[in-house]
Amino acid sequence: MYHVRDLPWSEAKLRQLPPFEFENWAVIALGGIPNKVQVGDMGIDGRIFPVSAIPSKPSAKKGETPAFEQFMDAWYPIQVKQKDKVGRPDIDAYETAMERADRSKGFFVAFDYSSDALTEIDRFFRKTGKIIVALTVREILDEAIAQKLA
Secondary structure, eight states, rough: OOOOSSSOHHHHHHHHSSSHHHHHHHEEEEEEEOOOSSOOOOOOOEEEOOOOSOSOOOSSTTOOOHHHHHTTTTTEEEEEOOOBBOOHHHHHHHHHHHHHHHHHHEEEEEEEEHHHHHHHHHHHHHHOOEEEEEEEEEHHHHHOHHHHHH
């Protein structure tokens, strides 16, 4: 887990941040890379590149995709909403973004989730096998996210 200096470390202070600063805080706190473009991001605010995707050796066979390019294509999207209760419509939109990006796992960060949102995350997994990890700001602040990031 990364600790970012000089950023607020309480829910109250995080609620006061401008939306794009809040997005950057959340993405960086997860160890991800924020998008450079904030508007028109197609529902993805950042990306996590899993350590397990780092190639153990460079590819040397002719016609094979270089190892670095393979690694750069192995990422998980992050969606951030500065909301008290993310609802099902937010999850529906994120599912569409995951499908469009052809990702098998993604992370969603908010202050909390409605029961309809959590039910939709479960339904999406049962239907597609794709995982949406719902994280709360409190879990990030408490550093209680290690198991969810795995």
